Amino acid sequence: GAVVSQHPSRVICKSGTSVKIECRSLDFQATTMFWYRQFPKQSLMLMATSNEGSKATYEQGVEKDKFLINHASLTLSTLTVTSAHPEDSSFYICSARGRLAHLYNEQFFGPGTRLTVL
Amino acid sequence: DAKTTQPTSMDCAEGRAANLPCNHSTISGNEYVYWYRQIHSQGPQYIIHGLKNNETNEMASLIITEDRKSSTLILPHATLRDTAVYYCIVRVNTNAGKSTFGDGTTLTVKP
Numbered sequence: 001g002a003v004v005s006q007h008p009s010r011v012i013c014k015s016g017t018s019v020k021i022e023c024r025s026l027d028f029q030a031t032t033m034f035w036y037r038q039f040p041k042q043s044l045m046l047m048a049t050s051n052e053g054s055k056a057t058y059e060q061g062v063e064k065d066k067f068l069i070n071h072a073s074l075t076l077s078t079l080t081v082t083s084a085h086p087e088d089s090s091f092y093i094c095s096a097r098g099r100l101a102h103l104y105n106e107q108f109f110g111p112g113t114r115l116t117v118l
Numbered sequence: 119d120a121k122t123t124q125p126t127s128m129d130c131a132e133g134r135a136a137n138l139p140c141n142h143s144t145i146s147g148n149e150y151v152y153w154y155r156q157i158h159s160q161g162p163q164y165i166i167h168g169l170k171n172n173e174t175n176e177m178a179s180l181i182i183t184e185d186r187k188s189s190t191l192i193l194p195h196a197t198l199r200d201t202a203v204y205y206c207i208v209r210v211n212t213n214a215g216k217s218t219f220g221d222g223t224t225l226t227v228k229p
Binding site: 043108109110111 | 156159160161162164167217219220221222
């Protein structure tokens with residue numbers, strides 16, 4: 001299957017700072033990327049959907065000015081958590097959907113990034 | 119996208135088949151059934167998907183009822199490494215489709 005990577009895998013930052021998380025599709029071109037957040041013992045919650053070259057579409061209740069998403073190329077999307085606070089501590093997971101026909105139905109997930117805000 | 123209902127948890131003996139049910143009574147005609155699993159502190163892993171026919175791959179089998187209102191994921195010979203949260207998702211197979219996760223089923227495979 002196709003591979004999606006995330007960097008960093010873990011990050012600890014101070015309250016008020018900004019953190020950038022990268023999501024890359026390693027062996028396919030991703031026309032659509034998704035960002036999810038998962039709190040302990042809870043399910044994944046979709047935050048936003050981004051298409052290459054377009055502005056991201058945010059789910060209801062997700063602040064677009066706080067969670068900046070950039071999908072500048074077919075292999076890279078970034079999520080920046082601006083002015084992070086302890087309540088933003090969570091497991092952030094990206095997902096990518098491919099352009100090629102045999103990958104088009106499938107959504108591949110990255111390994112996740114554990115963010116801890118002190 | 120239609121919602122799904124899954125049991126909160128299930129146990130299975132190692133080596134036996136694990137049958138995980140999912141109800142999706144409001145599924146639309148163009149929505150597919152997808153199954154993913156998430157092992158602790160990892161990203162979800164794709165397992166299998168189908169529209170209306172039963173499907174099988176190297177990981178599992180997917181049985182979809184004729185009215186498509188429910189499905190069952192079958193792991194034929196469960197191992198301890200299959201312990202995970204299993205998510206059943208229904209979504210369209212277009213650019214507009216997005217995977218919305220419910221609470222899933224926590225499968226525990228016991229020795």
